[in-house]
Amino acid sequence: MDVLVINADLGPLHRVSLRHAIRMLCRQVAEIHEAQPDRLIGVYPMPTVVRLVRYVVTKWRYARGPTWSRKGVLTRDGRTCGYCGGHATTVDHVLPRSRGGRNSWSNTVASCYDCNQRKGDRTPAEAGMTLRSKPAAPTWVALAQR
Known part of the structure; x- marks a missing residue:
């Protein structure tokens, strides 16, 4: 299952594995934006979308x-x-x-x-x-x- 990563301004960035998303939550670089309501992974609800805490500049990607x-x-x-x-x-x-x-x-x-x-x-x-x-x-x- 892939998890969508969105920037702090809610713009989509990319998709990561569920395992990677949980690591991002543990490191507190991201927070859960949307999750499946009835499923848990440890203390976290199963994320479908995570939002970065800080804005990441992506101008290089479109240059x-x-x-x-x-x-x-x-x-x-x-x-x-x-x-x-x-x-x-x-x-x-x-x-x-x-x-x-x-x-x-x-x-x-x-x-x-x-x-x-x-x-x-x-x-x-x-x-x-x-x-x-x-x-x-x-x-x-x-x-x-x-």
């Missing part, structure tokens, strides 16, 4: 977009293959790394195993495959909503 990651690419594309629309399990480089392609948001798409193998070490045009959408860098909000 620039998230850094590239495989998990982020799969989340951005909704685990849908960028070539056939099937279930994606891997990440494909539009311009292969062997030809100077980088791990970047604009050069990677989620891909199913079959399409990734079929494309191989070629560009989509050379492999006769078309991208369903152009890859782009997501925002923090777009990644959090998926």
